[in-house]
Amino acid sequence: MQLKKSVLAVALTLAYTHGVQAQTVSSQDKEVESVYVTGSNLKRVGKEGNSPVSVITALDIKASGASTVAELMRTVPSMGTDNNYDTNDGGFSRGVSTASLRGLSSTSTLILLNGRRMTPSAYADPNDGNSTLYDLNSIPLSALDRVEILKDGASAVYGSDAIGGVINFITKSNFEGLKLSARVGANDNNNFGRRGANAFWGKGDVEADGYNVFIAADISKRDRVQRSDATDIEFDQYKLLNSRYATPYGSTVSASPSIYRETAPGSKNFAVSQANAATRLVTRVNCDPSQQLVGTTAMGLPRTSVFINRTFCNYDTTKFLEAQSEGEDGSVLSRGVLKLNSTTRAFAEVAYSRTERNYTGAPITIGQSSVTNFTATGVGTPFQAILPIGHPDNPFPDARASVGYRFENLRGGTQTINTGIRTLVGLEGTWNSWDWNTGLLWNQSKKKDTTYGRLYLPTLNKLNTGTSLAQLAADPTLGHDVVTDNKASILQWDAKANTEFGHLPGGPVAFAAGVEVRQEKIKLNPDELVARGDIYGLANTAIDGSRDVKSAFVELRTPLLKSLELEFAGRVDKYENLKRNFVPKIGGKWAPSDMFALRGTYAKGFRAPGLTQVTPGGAQFFLSGLYDPKRCETDESTPKPGATEVDCNKSAAGTGGANPNLVPERSKSHSIGLIISPTSNIDLVVDFWRIRKEGEVILGSAFDALKNEDSNPGLVVRDTNPVNFVTDASGKPIPGTGPLLMVREPWINQGSSEVRGVDLEARFRQSLGAWGSVDTKVSSTYTSHYSIAGTAGDPEHNLAGSNAGITDWALSSGLDIPRWKTTLTANWSRGDHSVSANVNYIGPVSLLRRYDGTDTFAQPFCHYGTAKPTDAEPDRNTTIPLYEAYYPKCAVNSWTTVGMGYTYTGFKNLSLSLNIQNLFDKKAPYDPRYGATSGAPLAGYNEGLHNNYGRYFTFNATYTFY
Secondary structure: OOOOOHHHHHHHHHOOOOOOOEEOOOOOOOOOOEEEEOOOOOOOOOOOOOEEEEEEEEHHHHHOOOOOOOHHHHHOOOOOOOOOOOOOOOOOHHOOOOOOOOOOOOHHEEEEEEOOOOOOOOOOOOOOOOOOOOOOHHHHHHHHEEEEEEEOOHHHOOOOOOOEEEEEEOOOOOOOEEEEEEEEEEOOOOOOOOOEEEEEEEEOOHHHHHOOOEEEEEEEEEEEHHHOOOOOOOHHHHHHHHOOOOOOOOOOOOOOEEEEEEOOOOOOOOOOOOOOOOHHHOOOOOOOHHHHHEOOOHHHOOOOEEEEEEOOOOOOHHHHEEEEEEEEEEEEEEEEEEEEEEOOOEEEEEEEEEEEEEOOOOOEEOOOEEEEOOOOOOEEEOOOEEOOOOOOOOOOOOOOEEEEEEEOOOOOEEEEEEEEEEEEEEEEEOOOEEEEEEEEEEEEEEEEEEEEEEEEEHHHHHHHHHOOOOHHOOOOOOOEEEEEEEEEEEEEEEEEEEEEEEEEEEEEEEEEEEEEEEEEOOOOOOHHHHHHHOOEEEEEEEEEEEEEEEEEEEEEEEEEEOOOOEEEEEEEEEOOOOOOOEEEEEEEEEEEEEEEEEEEEEEEEEEOOOOOOOOOOEEEEEEEOOOOOOOOOOOOEEEOOOOOOHHHOOEEEEEEEOOOOOEEEEEEEEEEEEEEEHHHHHHEEEEEEEEEEEEEEEEHHHHHHHHHHOOOOOOEEEEEOOHHEEEEOOOOOOOOOEEEEEEEEEEEOOOOEEEEEEEEEEEEEEEEEOOEEEEEEEEOOOEEEEEOOOOOOOOHHHHHHHEHHHHEEOOOOOOOOOOEEEEEEEEEEEOOOOEEEEEEEEEOOOOEEEOOEEEEEEEEEEEOOOOOOOOOOOOOEEEOOHHHHHHHHHHEEEEEEEEEEEEEEEEEEEEEEEEEEEOOOEEOOOOOOOOOOOOOOOOOOOOOOOOOOOEEEEEEEEEEEO
16 A cells, blocks of 8 residues: 555554555556555545544554553543453453443444454343443454554444444454464562463465465463452552451351341341340350451441441451452454455454453351342242241240341352354455455354352241251252353344545545444343242343344545545444434545644434343342332331331332333534644644433433332332231221332433543654664543433533542432543664553542532532531531541542563564563552442452552563564
8 A cells, every 4th residue: 555645644653544444456456455444434545534543553552561452441541431340240241341432331332353343242231331242351462463443423334332432453464474472460469460372373475375374362361369469559548448457357247147136026127226236136156266356347337337346256258359350361363365366355254262250259148138039020039037936046035036147158259251253254356446345244252150159049948947057058959059141143244345436626536335234132041040039139131132233334535625525424224123223424634734634523323222222131130228109108218007117218129121112322423633743753633522422221210110100000010918018097908009029120211421522642753863763652631521411401510520420419320530541652662672661641530529410519528528517418428537638639549650661572583571560659549439348349449540450560472483
């Protein structure tokens, strides 16, 4: 490909590229040369496109020090903080890693591999923004040649899921020879160990031999790190402020039971307070004296806990808490190209990946409250431990009792294994003035999930009929390892072609068109025992769905002048059971001189509801804190006759529901950019952007379902036993008022998000003569505005620089939005030596409360700390009373880290490199939201913003056989 020597070629020198799968043709023999690029299907030679596209090159990947694709994505300034990570058990998204451009969620960021879609993974996560999860773990970092990131709405080119942008992972190709590499890494405490090896083998040159075959294989392993050993956070402040790890306390629930007396005969109420604990609570201390503790607030127990000043048998749950789980990854990727004739080639790709994550967890417990059990289609019979009078473990001679007990002999934790298979066959070539490409893709993802040591209800129920805890724990039928087998896939055929014709003052008109037919499938199979309701307190995820998608697109570029061109794109998508959808995009670029260019785009976008959102079934989950208007008075705290206080703060089952009335989310995006090249060594790019999403698909509200229960029959499931109904003034049971069992929350189109900001990139290249050369690049994203409306018409406050759900208390979003994220990289090369350095900056995140929906506080106040009379609302979180004393700005601090790398290639065929990340061992900033309780997912820092590795070393050796 001949590059035109002008400032407009800055796209390639800055690692900006344009196009999805353009084909270029030799002027002599019309032979095909396929190049994977991102942003358009129009052929372009050496000119900057009108959309902001940045590239992470192989050199950038090496300098980053990243060990995985997910770690690499965290260094991208335009990436949001609402990604999924697989370092520890992530619940519904356990074992998967995702990316979220602009903080618009994983569902709005389309992931491509070599220019074509990946299948969504076999998950049905009910959390907003997680309905479609593209797993980055299935992509081996060592196989990548580059990553191209389109930071603009791209539905007109790619269809659904491209609202926030597109990330195209492009693998190495056309390799000849054999290359073997090995790597090892750990931090300066010898924690977070990783080991891996990869091999590349290629044979044949397409032009000389008529073919090329390339195979890449990679294996890696990472070590488990106990949470208490991950001290590269502000650990001392975390221990002090959260009262964690200051004592050996883990849990008050152990194999030495705590027994609770029933408050009234037949009430099933076993509540105990500090005032009556002396007569209603018996705590067994038949454990080793080293396990016996006396409860204090220093352990993190609330002041109202019944274990304050009480001796109990401690169970050390902290040994199961992880900063990083154990994991193993493996992948094989191959590509072959066969030259059929001077104008046609055949190509094929085959890939296999496997990721395994083993998460440790404490053995299961039972408590005195009733626990919901699930069947595949609803709720089963709830379980509550009720020890009758005379039970061997009941110390009360005249009352029933319940018990808090841990089955220490059962294994806890989970294992998640994700596997993927991807095959692609196709043809590409030229015909007259047309370049064409067609391919058939099949991509399947499987997930096997094992949850260890769950309780088999037919055996557990023996407890309530006289079986002792010791006998029950020894029963081999009590524990069951729950296994689910899930799979998702896409089968896709596509064809596209592009050409040039006519002549305008700026050159020929470029035209491209294409079609795509895709079938999407997902099948999630729950464990048979869970599906029939025989497992204690474990929800099902059951779904079996498929749909067909048909698409067609056109693109047109009109070079009206040598300095001015316009591009137009439009795409029609027809999703099964949804209306036909058309979205356009227009872009333009004006380059009055070789030193300056102005570009801009306007696009509409859409995101079709995920397959899991339109197929009956889905994930079940637990709801808490529900107010039941049929069983409680309007003051939301007083039960009606026949109800109890529990009904005013109820825990129940929940499930998402398919909604046939869902429509695609809609978006509009704008960008305008400046490209400046004052000298041949300096390139500057500034892009202003705005993206707005409307009609976002989220779970319906349980509150709304309860409030409108009579007008939406079927959404609320209640106990049908008349004995438990609320009674009227005459004491007569009122039908349909039984205790709440389940709330169905169908997916709905609701609310909007808008994000605005600017991307800054600069690159400086300088030859130093005999001293080599220097290449420096700065990438920065400034988010000037981020607003969220929970429902249409809600106020949209600017949340940039803060946590969304704290700044505006009316929002349920937990999104963190630092204003600035910046990465600076520099590389100096001379002969056999190469030295790289990088600086990464993440701005602070405010935890001040400023709004509550329509209310704007005259005086913002900190959400954490000691309550003050001046607080605008009385619900400050006081679990960390000293927070403001240590953090008067009420913010998670900014974080700046520095890394360095060195590579030596002076040995024959051998390359050695050492990379040090976080060279100055900068600790991850303290975040009060994580680790406030022993069950929190993290410990004192925010994984979406920072990492807890500390100073980290990676050594790599590569040997090449020629």
